[in-house]
Amino acid sequence: MNQTQPTDTPTQVPPTPLRCITGAAISGGLGYALYLLMISIATTFAKKPIHSDNQLVISLTSAVRTLVVGVVALGMGIFGIVTIGLLALAVQLLIQQLTKPKNN
Template sequence: MSDPNVIQQTEAQVKVTASPLRCITGAVISGGMSFAVYSLMIAIATNFATKPIHSVNPLVVKISSAVRTLVVGVFALGTGVFGIVAVGLLALGVQLLVQQLTKRKGNQN
C-alpha cells in the first residue's frame, strides 16, 4: 500500500528560504501582472462605455448593468491584489537586504 519511493521524495525536499533577489524578482513579476490586468480592465471599461445597452426592458438594463459592473470589478480586484503583492514582496526584499547588511556589519566588529 505504502510506496517507499514517495516517502523518500517528500523527505528529500529542500526548504527554500527567501532572499532579496527572489523577492524583487517576484515583485517585478507581480507588478507586471498588475499592470497587465489594469490595462485589460481599462480596455474593457472603455468598450462597455462606448457601447450602450439597447433595450427598453428595465430588467434587461439592470441585469446588463450589474454584469458590466461585476466584470470590471473582478478585474479591478485582480489589479489590487497583484499590486499589493508586488508592494509586499518589494518591502520584504528591502527588509531582508537590510538584515543581511546589518548582520555583516555585526560580524565584522
C-alpha cells in the first residue's frame, strides 16, 4: 500500500509593525551600503582617467563605467523604495491596530 505523508503547507504570517520596521532597517542598511559603494566606485573612476588615443576604447570604457555606477545606483534605489514602503506599511498597521475596536 502506498501511503503518502501529509506535506507541510506554508502558512502566511500576517505582517506586524515590528516585522515591517525590522525589514525596513535591514533594507535601509543595504541601501546605505550600496550608496557608499556607489560613491566609492564613482570616486575611483574619477581619480583614474582613461589613457588611450583610440576612440573606441574611450567610448567602451566610458560606457562600462556608466553601466557599473548605474547598476549600483539602481540597487540602491530599489532598496530605498522598499524601505519607504515597509515604513509606510508599519504606519498603516499601527493606525489599523489603534483604530480597530477591541472585542473582549
